[in-house]
Amino acid sequence: MSELEKSAPNVYVRPVLGSTRKAFMLAIFCFAEFMDAFIASALFPAINQMNSALKLGTNESTWIFAAYSATFAAFLLISGRIADIYGSKWCFLVGAALVGIFSLGCGFCDNKVALFVLRAMSGIGAAMTVPSGLSLIVEWFPDPVEQNRGIAFFGGAGAIGNVLGVVIGGFCVQWASWRWTFWVTTCMGVPIALITIPLVPASAPRPNKPSLRRLDLGGVSLITASIILFIFAVTSGSATGWGQAKVIAPLIISVFLASIDPHMAALPPRVWFYPNVPILAALGLIPFFWWVALFYSFMPLFEADYHWSAVSTSVHMLPAGTFSILVAGIASKLVEYVNPKWTILGGLTLDIIATFLLPFANSRERYWSYIFPAFAIGTMGNMIVYTNANIAIFMNTPPEIAGIVGAVFNCALQGAIALGVAILASIASSENAKQxxxxxxxxxxxxxxGFWFVLAFLLVEAIALLVFYRIPKASAGDEEKAASSASTVAVEVPEKKAQADGVS
Incomplete structure (x- = not known):
């Protein structure tokens, strides 16, 4: 034991990491976020092959996406709690390993029920990587500039995963088979888990001793069941009609379960009292909802009506993600000069302009005049909204609850996928039946x-941002940060010195 530890038993010796190691760590965190987005979007080009191979009906095919999104959204809160209480490193690497292992099983499936189950299990693994990945960025990049940049790159990796998933999925479908869309994910998830073990240092010890009681298994189980039932209801409603008992009953039960968490430890009420957290969580509904509207609407149109190949369709979808790369780095720097309220509003304005073009993009001849500019403008605006809302929610909350805060924001992101597919499917099927x-x-x-609905939703969010977002006079959570630091003092020493003293 070192002299420092003997004199102050509560002192946590934080290793000072070199810039190269921190860069590799950030790359691993971002690669996991890329994988989580990839595993969802890569299936869009494969859906027709999967329907034929597994004899899926039109309504059943929605569950390939819904099973993943449902468990992803539902388990984000418990994953955030696990990361905050037990440490983020092991939560992150176990989640990455689960995604890889269950994706391997998905690729060998010849039964639709088994595929749905394994997709749901993959969603649980993905849910473990997101709050823990964000929490690790907050912990190991404490400098505000580095932290904002890291969160921006993390979000940008998800955007890139969305679009490259479509492209790589198209190549897999055209030159191999739909099974490779899953096996490519395995080739990412397992190495991420193995590399994390030696690369990422152990986290700082928690002020309170970890225990199952603090995790509140009862509360998180209620909220998890509530989210799963809600997504099941909206997905079933879009596929089979909203007036059926199997839709109405889960919807009512989900609302009831969400209201009876006895201890509120799964989602502490204090989270909602930090400045602007409710409106920022609501803004989390926008990015993936907008992207899934593009993929869900245009990919079947390009393949079925325009008779483009899977690869050609994927290439035509590239602007829906690649332009986000151009603004990912810039978006993270905007908060240094402009309050997030105005940068987010600017991003929403670009989204609104882009979405206004899409209802008129009704032929292949209008790809370059309407679809391409809408994809380019909208994806840049979407990236600005995503990055700055993500940064702002961490700026307004203390780092001790980074896991649960990241879970809340990403729960909105993932829930929007299931809600978006359900809403767009209902609108399209209703109008098609009339025609x-x-x-x-x-x-x-x-x-x-469907795009007129998306436009209306964006306008409502923009108005809500203007009305409810408050620019704070001082940084939120200062008192709580000070109280936390009093219980465990963190002292930074060079990593080699820390290891020599036997400190992990």
Whole structure:
């Protein structure tokens, strides 16, 4: 034991990491976020092959996406709690390993029920990597500039995963098979887990001793069940109709379960009292909702109506993500000069302009005049919203609850995928039924109506941001940060010195 530890038993010796190691750590965190987005978007080009191979009906195919999104969203809160209480490193690497292992199983599936189950298990693994990854960035990049940049790159990796997933999935479908869309994920998840073990240092000890009681298994189980039932209800409603008992009953039960958490430890109420957290969480509904609207609407249109190949379709979708790369680094620096309220509003404005073009993109001849500029403008705006809302929610909360805060924001992101697919499917099927009843071809009208809904949603979010976002006079959570630091003092020493003293 070192002299420092003998004199102050509560002192935590934090190793000072070199810039190269920190860069590799950030790359691993971002690669995990890339993988989580990739595993969802890569299946869009594969859906027709999977429907044929597994004999899936049109309604059943939505569960390939919903099973993953449901467990992803539902387990984010418990994953955030685990990361905050037990440490983020092991939560992160176990999650990455689970994604890789269950994706391997998905690739060998010849039964649709088994595929749905393994997709749901993959969602649990993915849920473990996101709050813990964000928490590790907050912990090991304490400098505000580095931290904001790290969070921006983390979000940018998800955006890149969305678009490259579509492209790589298209190549897999055209030149191999749909099974490789899962096996490529395995080739990412398992190495991420193995590299994390030696690369990422142990986290600082928690002020309170970890225990199952602090985790509040009862509370997190209620919230998890509530989210799963809610997503099941909205997904089933879009597929089979909203007036059925199997839709109404889960919807009512989900609301009831969400209201009876006895200890509120799974999602502490104090989270909502930090400045601007509710409106920032609501803004989390936008980015993935907007992207999934593009993929869900245009990919079947490009393949079925325009008769483009899977690769050609994927290439035409590239602007929906690649332009986010151009603004990912800039978006993280904006908060140094402009309050996040105004940068987010600027991003929303770009989203609104782009979405206004999409209802008129009703033919392949309008790809370059309407679809391409909408993809380019909208994805840049979306990236600005995503990055700055993500940064702002951590700026307004203390680092001790970074896991649960990251879980709340990402729960909104993932829940928006299931909600987006359900809403767009309902709008399109309703309009298509009307057109068929009149003896007409469904055409583009159902897709256009879906984008009018997205536009209305963006306008409501922009108004809510203007009305409810408050620019704080001082940094939030200062008192809590000071109280936390009083219980455990963190002293930084060079990493080699820490290891020599036997400190992990």
């Amino acid at each position: 068929i009843a009149k003896g007409r071809e469904p055409g583009y009208k159902g897709i256009a109506d």
